[in-house]
Amino acid sequence: MKKQNKNDNAANRKSYVGHVFNIGEKREKEAVLNSLNPEWARLHREGYIHIHDLDAYGLTYNCLTFDILSAFPYKNFDGLDPEEKIVGVFDFIKEMLAKIGNEQSGGMSFANFDKDFAEIFAKLDVKVLENHAIFKACIRSLILWCNNMHTRMGQTSYYVTFCIGLGTTNSARFLAHTLIDCFYNAGDLVYKPNIVFKVHKGINRFPEDPNFDLLEEALLCTAKKMIPTYLLCDCEADRNTDPEKLSIMGCRTRVVDDLFGEAGAIGRSNIDNISVNLPRLALESSAELVDGSFKEKLDLFKKKWLEVAKTTKDILLDRYEKTCNADIELFPTIRQYKLTREDINEVGLRGTFRHGTLSIGFIGLSEAMEVLSGKKYWNDDSVYNEALNFVKYMRNYLNELRDEYHLNFSLLATSGEYISGRFVEIDKKLFDSPVMKKDYYTNSFHVDVDSRLPAYKKLELEGPFHILSNGGCISYIELAEAPFGNAEGLDELVEVAINSGVHYLGFNFPKDVCKQCGAAGTFDVCPECGSKEITRIRRVSGYLEIQDYFTKGKMHESKNRKTN
Numbered sequence: 001m002k003k004q005n006k007n008d009n010a011a012n013r014k015s016y017v018g019h020v021f022n023i024g025e026k027r028e029k030e031a032v033l034n035s036l037n038p039e040w041a042r043l044h045r046e047g048y049i050h051i052h053d054l055d056a057y058g059l060t061y062n063c064l065t066f067d068i069l070s071a072f073p074y075k076n077f078d079g080l081d082p083e084e085k086i087v088g089v090f091d092f093i094k095e096m097l098a099k100i101g102n103e104q105s106g107g108m109s110f111a112n113f114d115k116d117f118a119e120i121f122a123k124l125d126v127k128v129l130e131n132h133a134i135f136k137a138c139i140r141s142l143i144l145w146c147n148n149m150h151t152r153m154g155q156t157s158y159y160v161t162f163c164i165g166l167g168t169t170n171s172a173r174f175l176a177h178t179l180i181d182c183f184y185n186a187g188d189l190v191y192k193p194n195i196v197f198k199v200h201k202g203i204n205r206f207p208e209d210p211n212f213d214l215l216e217e218a219l220l221c222t223a224k225k226m227i228p229t230y231l232l233c234d235c236e237a238d239r240n241t242d243p244e245k246l247s248i249m250g251c252r253t254r255v256v257d258d259l260f261g262e263a264g265a266i267g268r269s270n271i272d273n274i275s276v277n278l279p280r281l282a283l284e285s286s287a288e289l290v291d292g293s294f295k296e297k298l299d300l301f302k303k304k305w306l307e308v309a310k311t312t313k314d315i316l317l318d319r320y321e322k323t324c325n326a327d328i329e330l331f332p333t334i335r336q337y338k339l340t341r342e343d344i345n346e347v348g349l350r351g352t353f354r355h356g357t358l359s360i361g362f363i364g365l366s367e368a369m370e371v372l373s374g375k376k377y378w379n380d381d382s383v384y385n386e387a388l389n390f391v392k393y394m395r396n397y398l399n400e401l402r403d404e405y406h407l408n409f410s411l412l413a414t415s416g417e418y419i420s421g422r423f424v425e426i427d428k429k430l431f432d433s434p435v436m437k438k439d440y441y442t443n444s445f446h447v448d449v450d451s452r453l454p455a456y457k458k459l460e461l462e463g464p465f466h467i468l469s470n471g472g473c474i475s476y477i478e479l480a481e482a483p484f485g486n487a488e489g490l491d492e493l494v495e496v497a498i499n500s501g502v503h504y505l506g507f508n509f510p511k512d513v514c515k516q517c518g519a520a521g522t523f524d525v526c527p528e529c530g531s532k533e534i535t536r537i538r539r540v541s542g543y544l545e546i547q548d549y550f551t552k553g554k555m556h557e558s559k560n561r562k563t564n
């Protein structure tokens with residue numbers, strides 16, 4: 001779910017190819033909109049919904065967790081010595097990422113980077129521990145590749161996520177440790193790839209677990225660099241699924257239940273997703289029922305949502321159909337390496353994409369509830385319950401769609417990149433409301449970023465929404481500054497999160513790096529050299545980015561963040 005427009009994508013740099021791409025993309029988006037049912041295009045243009053990655057409509061899917069083990073090309077490495085095999089495998093990873101990054105519109109993920117590559121190297125007869133120096137060099141190089149290569153669409157980096165934490169063999173543990181260690185030591189301006197640490201009891205969650213030391217290392221790294229984030233395999237929504245089958249995209253996409261096979265993310269995609277502007281529907285409901293009660297406004301709001309959701313479903317189905325009927329030649333890399341759940345060469349695009357999810361997302365639950373009730377939902381028990389009931393209502397509808405169309409429909413708590421500002425801009429022309437003062441809408445079901453609620457309270461309030469948002473969601477804890485060295489404090493919050501139902505957790509803090517001397521911390525003036533030339537690294541929609549490249553809405557949100 002990544003835009004490439006100059007002002008749309010938080011990760012863009014300038015280049016000639018990027019310039020040409022942007023022009024083409026803009027035209028393509030317009031052409032797609034003009035080709036759609038006029039009512040669908042109207043909803044998008046008028047800001048009721050946002051059809052993500054319009055330029056990819058009917059051409060490709062959104063994101064993919066690789067099935068790397070089923071058809072790994074072991075033969076390519078025949079006859080090589082161990083050093084050549086190690087370098088060769090890491091070259092293969094980069095090549096694959098670069099190719100697939102241009103065959104799909106969103107993120108790429110490894111569900112068990114440590115465990116799977118330990119297995120691959122064992123099969124290649126490479127002793128990981130005996131070659132630790134070369135492994136370290138290769139992993140460092142892979143990290144820098146993910147961070148520095150802005151060659152996707154001629155201007156942006158590759159959205160890559162490495163999930164780790166569950167492998168308990170010496171080789172797997174070494175790979176996980178080295179990934180964290182290299183990332184920790186890679187310098188303050190290295191903020192990619194996304195690393196997700198999978199927390200699971202019996203493996204790494206408690207001090208007696210064999211990989212507890214890796215969790216502590218991961219938390220120390222987070223305390224310095226905001227990465228890793230944490231996939232909480234023991235949470236209510238995920239605890240009945242084999243943790244090794246769980247995976248996540250940095251942007252939060254969650255793919256678990258499958259109508260066509262066992263639960264799990266491996267080899268599966270989000271095909272497409274469309275986000276609904278909840279504050280718009282609330283503003284309309286409130287305007288139509290000026291003297292109405294909260295309950296009356298809420299009923300109208302639900303009615304309006306259902307109407308929009310029905311049309312949204314039609315768009316998702318149309319796009320799905322078109323994607324299934326796309327040219328299979330558009331996917332040479334997943335065909336070559338058989339990276340999907342079923343072999344795409346045997347089952348075709350429909351047989352492949354039926355495992356994917358079709359998601360309806362939402363943004364601005366907080367503002368919507370405030371418009372309808374006059375209160376912050378996280379400050380009032382009865383409004384909170386109605387907010388939760390509304391999300392249940394949305395989820396029930398997605399379940400109905402799943403049953404009716406026999407496709408993997410899911411409810412996505414949208415991250416809000418780009419659209420949080422776009423929706424407000426349009427709504428400002430139609431309504432006058434204090435909820436638009438800050439120029440962005442709050443991410444999905446999140447408590448406002450300036451709530452100043454204690455961290456544990458925020459997790460307790462947001463947890464129940466995780467259980468309902470089966471298409472993906474994340475909770476963030478906002479910290480005033482890097483909690484250097486405080487793994488214990490973060491560990492306690494991981495426990496609170498698990499027990500509150502949170503399935504994916506991140507820690508944010510303002511990270512500033514001096515452009516003159518490289519000093520890092522949280523400051524407007526460098527404490528070392530006095531320079532005011534500062535690079536600001538912030539999390540945007542799941543991935544860390546440099547703030548100069550933020551979109552307008554995200555810039556406003558980032559400035560408003562207050563600590564929990």
Ligand SMILES: [Zn+2]
Nearest residue numbers: 514517526529
């Ligand atoms: Zn400085």
